[in-house]
Amino acid sequence: MLQQVNGHSSGSVAQNLPLLREGLQEFLGGDTPLHQLDDLTKVNPVTLETVLRCLQARYMADKFYTNAGCTLVALNPFKPVPPLYTPELMREYHAASQPQKLKPHIFTVGEQSYRNVKSLIEPVNQSIVVSGESGAGKTWTSRCLMKFYAVVAASPASWESHKIAERIEQRILNSNPVMEAFGNACTLRNNNSSRFGKFIQLQMNSAQQMTGAAVQTYLLEKTRVACQATNERNFHIFYQICKGASEDERLQWHLPEGAVFSWLPNPEKTLEEDCFEVTREAMLHLGIDTPTQSNIFKVLAGLLHLGNIWFADSEDETQPCQLMEDAKCSLRTSALLLQLQEDLLLETLRIRTIKAGKQQQVFRKPCSQAECDTRRDCLAKLVYARLFDWLVSVINSSICADPDTWTAFIGLLDVYGFESFPDNSLEQLCINYANEKLQQHFVAHYMRAQQEEYAVEGLEWSFVNYQDNQICLDLIEGSPISICSLINEECRLNRPSSAAQLQTRIESALAGSPCLGHNKLSREPSFIVMHFAGPVRYYTAGLVEKNKDPVPPELTGLLQQSHDPLLTVLFPTNSKEKTQEEPSGQGRAPALTVVSKFKASLEQLLQVLHSTTPHYIRCIKPNSQGQAQTFLREEVLSQLEACGLVETIHISAAGFPIRISHQNFVERYGLLRRLHPHASSSLYCQSVTKRTSECPPPAEEATLQPLLQDILHTLPALMQTVTTHNDPAEATTVPVHCGRTKVFMTDSVVSS
Numbered sequence: 001m002l003q004q005v006n007g008h009s010s011g012s013v014a015q016n017l018p019l020l021r022e023g024l025q026e027f028l029g030g031d032t033p034l035h036q037l038d039d040l041t042k043v044n045p046v047t048l049e050t051v052l053r054c055l056q057a058r059y060m061a062d063k064f065y066t067n068a069g070c071t072l073v074a075l076n077p078f079k080p081v082p083p084l085y086t087p088e089l090m091r092e093y094h095a096a097s098q099p100q101k102l103k104p105h106i107f108t109v110g111e112q113s114y115r116n117v118k119s120l121i122e123p124v125n126q127s128i129v130v131s132g133e134s135g136a137g138k139t140w141t142s143r144c145l146m147k148f149y150a151v152v153a154a155s156p157a158s159w160e161s162h163k164i165a166e167r168i169e170q171r172i173l174n175s176n177p178v179m180e181a182f183g184n185a186c187t188l189r190n191n192n193s194s195r196f197g198k199f200i201q202l203q204m205n206s207a208q209q210m211t212g213a214a215v216q217t218y219l220l221e222k223t224r225v226a227c228q229a230t231n232e233r234n235f236h237i238f239y240q241i242c243k244g245a246s247e248d249e250r251l252q253w254h255l256p257e258g259a260v261f262s263w264l265p266n267p268e269k270t271l272e273e274d275c276f277e278v279t280r281e282a283m284l285h286l287g288i289d290t291p292t293q294s295n296i297f298k299v300l301a302g303l304l305h306l307g308n309i310w311f312a313d314s315e316d317e318t319q320p321c322q323l324m325e326d327a328k329c330s331l332r333t334s335a336l337l338l339q340l341q342e343d344l345l346l347e348t349l350r351i352r353t354i355k356a357g358k359q360q361q362v363f364r365k366p367c368s369q370a371e372c373d374t375r376r377d378c379l380a381k382l383v384y385a386r387l388f389d390w391l392v393s394v395i396n397s398s399i400c401a402d403p404d405t406w407t408a409f410i411g412l413l414d415v416y417g418f419e420s421f422p423d424n425s426l427e428q429l430c431i432n433y434a435n436e437k438l439q440q441h442f443v444a445h446y447m448r449a450q451q452e453e454y455a456v457e458g459l460e461w462s463f464v465n466y467q468d469n470q471i472c473l474d475l476i477e478g479s480p481i482s483i484c485s486l487i488n489e490e491c492r493l494n495r496p497s498s499a500a501q502l503q504t505r506i507e508s509a510l511a512g513s514p515c516l517g518h519n520k521l522s523r524e525p526s527f528i529v530m531h532f533a534g535p536v537r538y539y540t541a542g543l544v545e546k547n548k549d550p551v552p553p554e555l556t557g558l559l560q561q562s563h564d565p566l567l568t569v570l571f572p573t574n575s576k577e578k579t580q581e582e583p584s585g586q587g588r589a590p591a592l593t594v595v596s597k598f599k600a601s602l603e604q605l606l607q608v609l610h611s612t613t614p615h616y617i618r619c620i621k622p623n624s625q626g627q628a629q630t631f632l633r634e635e636v637l638s639q640l641e642a643c644g645l646v647e648t649i650h651i652s653a654a655g656f657p658i659r660i661s662h663q664n665f666v667e668r669y670g671l672l673r674r675l676h677p678h679a680s681s682s683l684y685c686q687s688v689t690k691r692t693s694e695c696p697p698p699a700e701e702a703t704l705q706p707l708l709q710d711i712l713h714t715l716p717a718l719m720q721t722v723t724t725h726n727d728p729a730e731a732t733t734v735p736v737h738c739g740r741t742k743v744f745m746t747d748s749v750v751s752s
């Protein structure tokens with residue numbers, strides 16, 4: 001039973017208030033050096049300042065992992081720390097009777113999830129959500145967790161089954177270099193940035209051995225194939241083939257030393273990720289044999305040559321654009337490598353066919369120079385995206401266990417964190433939408449955990465007034481009208497609409513939403529969404545077109561005519577391709593837009609997450625230069641906001657962020673007795689007796705009780721003095737509660 005402490009004002013107390021506050025702060029800070037606090041919820045009070053100070057102190061002391069209630073905060077060391085990731089340490093966490101008592105580590109999260117699977121307590125399936133901004137360490141963390149499970153979830157009794165398990169684990173680990181070669185690239189923020197999101201399901205049998213895995217990917221940034229920002233690079237695999245091909249392969253793939261490709265910027269930059277051998281080896285282990293690999297690399301070389309095809313502007317609209325002189329050779333080589341007819345490739349790039357009328361008559365219209373470029377880029381994106389999906393399916397068929405052999409899974413979700421750039425478009429809208437969804441999931445889980453702690457302590461209190469981010473989600477995805485539905489509507493109607501019109505439509509249809517900000521500063525048409533992590537301005541130019549992601553049917557038709565074995569698989573002739581250019585008239589299913597496909601996959605993911613016990617790892621980048629021993633407070637703060645940790649601090653603050661064990665509380669008794677020497681404890685005897693009759697305290701706890709009561713009597717008296725000076729509404733909140741083992745206080749005790 002909970003004891004509530006009501007306040008009594010006292011003149012002497014008011015005079016002594018500054019002294020109290022100072023003493024209390026000191027007391028709450030305690031004697032423990034900040035870097036030794038391994039849980040951010042133990043900093044007292046939990047505020048942004050104290051959390052930042054604690055993380056900084058730990059980082060400087062080479063302590064990279066810190067708990068934050070049900071979350072693990074992982075600071076990127078930006079330097080090798082081999083002792084942190086040895087198989088011996090993995091086994092230590094695995095063998096520990098209480099791993100949560102060891103130093104915070106991703107292995108604690110890994111082991112806890114593993115034990116939950118073992119315990120068979122519902123929900124048995126687990127998910128570990130790894131989030132953070134680009135370069136924060138998500139991929140590293142997921143990789144480490146996979147290695148952890150490969151070590152701890154693999155010790156079957158017989159030698160034979162041990163060998164099978166080892167092979168499966170090796171394949172699962174081999175999926176990493178392959179997916180990274182094809183899906184990662186060097187960006188301004190990370191030399192090895194994942195340009196897609198992924199959910200890896202590690203499948204376990206009834207003896208909790210890893211029997212297989214399955215990978216689901218999200219939103220590959222396929223535009224990178226044909227367009228790279230200044231000082232960024234294309235996907236690693238292109239550099240690997242150009243740098244690592246043998247003499248023979250160079251001849252086969254038409255990649256002479258020193259060849260220049262417009263889609264291969266910054267080739268002089270040499271990265272650790274450029275190692276072709278590692279990728280080939282891993283592909284081989286996944287069952288992709290050498291001829292198939294050669295086929296893949298030949299197609300990629302074909303795309304590089306495609307990127308060198310440039311057109312001159314045509315003066316006469318009725319005439320197709322001419323090839324630039326240098327491009328003729330590139331056209332020939334590209335057609336050769338992709339096994340396409342050269343003249344058909346050229347024609348498809350520069351002539352648009354339009355079907356019209358009842359008879360579906362075919363008209364041929366020469367494209368402008370810009371349209372030719374768009375079609376060329378579109379062709380490359382189409383091939384690369386299909387190739388990537390195909391690789392993922394090959395990886396899955398190599399690592400996925402027979403459904404009869406596994407009974408539970410641990411899912412690792414590695415998703416791009418919240419993004420806010422000077423120029424945000426559909427990609428950022430999708431990413432931030434996913435982050436809002438995950439944040440909602442996280443907040444619900446965090447509140448549940450907080451509520452459970454209160455219940456254990458006997459506190460009857462709930463976060464009834466806490467508003468989660470549903471309003472923002474309604475704005476983005478709600479029904480019937482939301483940003484997503486309006487953008488999709490534009491695609492469906494296929495009407496000409498300007499960026500300014502789209503802005504007006506969004507602003508007028510969603511004017512009532514408190515999460516829609518007003519476009520005051522920008523001259524370019526845009527709208528602002530007030531995300532949980534901060535406001536983001538999205539520009540409306542090109543949004544509808546990106547959402548349609550149109551693939552001219554002629555391009556698919558062209559690839560279906562290729563004689564290349566791989567392209568024949570990627571573009572089968574019998575498939576009923578549906579492209580956005582085909583009108584979706586009466587009776588036809590609505591065209592799938594980028595947003596609608598993303599929304600569907602997100603919903604599926606959330607369904608999976610809801611059916612699991614979640615764990616969260618928030619990766620933080622201490623500085624954007626990738627330097628060891630450098631902790632930039634401003635940068636860390638904005639990430640704490642973006643990953644929802646600030647939100648959890650607010651949730652904590654909405655409850656009782658200050659928690660002190662009875663023992664600690666009483667140890668500091670003198671401080672408060674000085675201020676209120678004649679406090680009577682009679683007021684509390686009743687409630688404490690009532691509590692103790694339900695839950696008898698241990699002997700030492702019993703001796704603490706009278707002292708505890710005296711302090712508890714003093715504090716609220718002080719609080720009332722404080723609240724009457726400030727917000728009168730606060731006076732109605734009971735600031736101090738005595739739980740079974742801890743004293744709980746609202747932050748008004750120290751912050752008012």
Ligand SMILES: Nc1ncnc2c1ncn2[C@@H]1O[C@H](COP(=O)(O)OP(=O)(O)OP(=O)(O)O)[C@@H](O)[C@H]1O
Nearest residue numbers: 078079080134135136137138139140190192193194
């Ligand atoms: N625990 C660690 N120990 C040492 N170095 C690390 C650690 N975590 C991350 N790093 C370094 O930081 C770099 C960036 O990490 P990583 O690629 O995992 O980031 P990410 O969050 O996955 O980024 P993106 O979203 O761009 O893919 C790594 O290449 C590695 O050099």
